[in-house]
Amino acid sequence: MPHVAHPAFLVLGAYGTYALVGLGMDPLVAGLLLMPVFFLFGLAVYQFYYMTFERRGSDLGVRGIAFFFGIAFIVQVGLILAFGVDQRMVEASYIGTSIEIFGDVRIPQRMIVAFGVALALTVSLALYLSRTFTGRAIKAVAQDEGALRLMGADPVRIKRWAFGIATGTCALAGALLIIVGPVDPNLDRLYIGRTFCVVVLAGMGSMSGTLVAGLILGVAESLVLASVGTSWAPAVAFGILLAVLGVRPAGLFGR
Amino acid sequence: MKFLFGALALIGLAAAAPLFVRLEYFYFAGFVVLQFIVLATAWNILGGFAGYVNFGTGAFFAVGAYSAVALYKAVQLPLGLQILAGAATAGLLGFLVGLLTLRLRGIFFSIATIAITIILETVVMNWHYVGGAKGLPILRPTEMPLYFTNYTQWLFLVMTVIAVLAVATARYIQTGWIGRGLRAIRDNEGAAECSGVPTLKLKLAAATISGALMGAAGAPFAQYLSFIEPSSAFSLNYAVNALAMPIIGGTAHWIGPVIGAILLGTVQQVVTVTISSEMNVLVVGVMLVVFVVGAPEGILGLWNRYVLKKSVP
Numbered sequence: 111m112p113h114v115a116h117p118a119f120l121v122l123g124a125y126g127t128y129a130l131v132g133l134g135m136d137p138l139v140a141g142l143l144l145m146p147v148f149f150l151f152g153l154a155v156y157q158f159y160y161m162t163f164e165r166r167g168s169d170l171g172v173r174g175i176a177f178f179f180g181i182a183f184i185v186q187v188g189l190i191l192a193f194g195v196d197q198r199m200v201e202a203s204y205i206g207t208s209i210e211i212f213g214d215v216r217i218p219q220r221m222i223v224a225f226g227v228a229l230a231l232t233v234s235l236a237l238y239l240s241r242t243f244t245g246r247a248i249k250a251v252a253q254d255e256g257a258l259r260l261m262g263a264d265p266v267r268i269k270r271w272a273f274g275i276a277t278g279t280c281a282l283a284g285a286l287l288i289i290v291g292p293v294d295p296n297l298d299r300l301y302i303g304r305t306f307c308v309v310v311l312a313g314m315g316s317m318s319g320t321l322v323a324g325l326i327l328g329v330a331e332s333l334v335l336a337s338v339g340t341s342w343a344p345a346v347a348f349g350i351l352l353a354v355l356g357v358r359p360a361g362l363f364g365r
Numbered sequence: 366m367k368f369l370f371g372a373l374a375l376i377g378l379a380a381a382a383p384l385f386v387r388l389e390y391f392y393f394a395g396f397v398v399l400q401f402i403v404l405a406t407a408w409n410i411l412g413g414f415a416g417y418v419n420f421g422t423g424a425f426f427a428v429g430a431y432s433a434v435a436l437y438k439a440v441q442l443p444l445g446l447q448i449l450a451g452a453a454t455a456g457l458l459g460f461l462v463g464l465l466t467l468r469l470r471g472i473f474f475s476i477a478t479i480a481i482t483i484i485l486e487t488v489v490m491n492w493h494y495v496g497g498a499k500g501l502p503i504l505r506p507t508e509m510p511l512y513f514t515n516y517t518q519w520l521f522l523v524m525t526v527i528a529v530l531a532v533a534t535a536r537y538i539q540t541g542w543i544g545r546g547l548r549a550i551r552d553n554e555g556a557a558e559c560s561g562v563p564t565l566k567l568k569l570a571a572a573t574i575s576g577a578l579m580g581a582a583g584a585p586f587a588q589y590l591s592f593i594e595p596s597s598a599f600s601l602n603y604a605v606n607a608l609a610m611p612i613i614g615g616t617a618h619w620i621g622p623v624i625g626a627i628l629l630g631t632v633q634q635v636v637t638v639t640i641s642s643e644m645n646v647l648v649v650g651v652m653l654v655v656f657v658v659g660a661p662e663g664i665l666g667l668w669n670r671y672v673l674k675k676s677v678p
Contacts, residue, residue: 114475114476172412172418173657175471175472175475180651180654180657183605183649184650187647188647299601339491341491342487344487345483345484348481348483349484352481355468355469355476356477
């Protein structure tokens with residue numbers, strides 16, 4: 111599925127968190143509360159996509175991509191209209207403080223929180239995909255839809271479920287995003303690069319590869335940030351992405 | 366023959382426009398609409414005919430614009446040569462993008478074109494000769510060409526010529542063997558290759574021509590605004606518009622992008638003036654989704670179905 115709107119949903123999640131924090135809520139709680147909402151939203155988006163494109167068999171080629179591109183664009187402009195182009199950030203007890211590990215090395219507490227939650231989220235998603243029945247079915251639908259149908263499972267239902275989970279994850283990931291740093295509506299273009307860079311570098315469908323690829327990208331970005339300068343940082347994710355796509359589209363851990 | 370006379374008449378009209386249209390804004394807005402006709406037509410050569418969705422229109426546009434600016438700053442190159450230079454460098458970029466199609470199809474090709482846009486934007490941001498992220502003011506030539514008294518009117522005529530050339534190129538491609546080959550690639554690349562269609566050659570040609578036309582559209586950009594800076598030259602708006610206009614107009618025929626560009630370009634100008642510039646961007650996104658969902662063949666498809674009563678285009 112040519113889902114280029116995923117990063118836009120991520121930024122939407124960050125702004126949803128921002129709005130709820132404005133009502134006096136903790137950003138993590140806000141992210142968790144938004145998850146079911148986003149899950150339902152994801153179900154609805156997929157259902158619409160299925161009704162209008164997949165069922166007619168017109169999802170391939172230009173139109174499916176254009177649809178998601180248009181959705182991403184509407185989300186982005188909608189956010190600009192609702193919140194303005196300024197950067198937004200949130201307040202919480204663990205934001206703005208840091209923990210001393212040893213000597214002068216200090217780690218900001220918000221980073222530890224974000225790291226912990228992100229790791230927990232990734233691990234639980236990986237476990238879900240490899241251990242549960244539905245999770246395995248999601249992996250199966252990516253491999254061979256026809257075979258799944260022969261096994262008596264409904265690929266559409268499973269894809270809808272997967273799309274819902276992916277979108278629900280965006281809510282919590284968006285909360286983490288705004289905990290780590292300020293957010294603005296144009297961020298999704300950058301995250302298209304980061305998201306696809308990690309996914310492609312890892313190899314499609316490899317969850318453990320995703321962790322490694324995310325780590326590689328993070329380290330590479332910080333290295334460039336520290337050594338060459340901030341103005342070159344946006345090119346890192348896209349540079350790696352382009353190199354991987356050009357040399358080994360299967361990624362590091364792909365089959 | 367009819368097309369040739371129509372094209373010449375259009376250029377003649379644009380050349381004579383200063384005689385009967387005095388309103389400055391007409392040329393200012395008309396230039397933008399013409400620019401979109403070129404971009405949409407160029408996008409359609411690769412996206413509509415061959416089915417490779419390019420999200421990197423901004424990159425080609427900006428490469429054309431910045432090539433022109435660099436050469437103008439260095440040797441005061443005249444406008445005609447600036448356009449040729451812009452088209453040449455953007456065409457080269459198009460050739461490289463065409464090589465990517467060897468390995469990448471569908472969404473991965475599209476993502477790769479976004480990657481190219483961001484990387485080039487970062488490079489230009491750090492290229493201080495052309496102003497870097499701050500941008501660079503451009504002084505227009507003080508002597509007016511031919512009988513013109515206003516440089517924007519002259520640019521309007523130049524853009525009309527580029528637009529006519531772009532549409533003529535698209536029409537030539539569509540009606541000839543190149544177009545048949547590209548359509549075969551769009552419908553089934555493997556089958557086309559097996560039937561002896563030189564797929565790589567055709568894709569490279571389409572990508573190069575498409576890129577060169579986008580670069581030509583971008584070359585007069587800095588002269589038009591008297592200023593250039595990366596985030597407006599590489600703007601995502603070009604990518605969205607160049608994609609939305611052919612899809613709204615209809616990708617199957619060369620006239621589709623022209624209809625889409627005129628319609629959407631005019632609507633955007635009106636919305637920008639009467640409501641706000643954010644709203645105009647929203648209009649494009651909403652119209653794109655509405656058409657992709659409701660009228661997959663675009664305005665041309667609606668026309669064929671409801672006016673000509675043809676079921677299959």
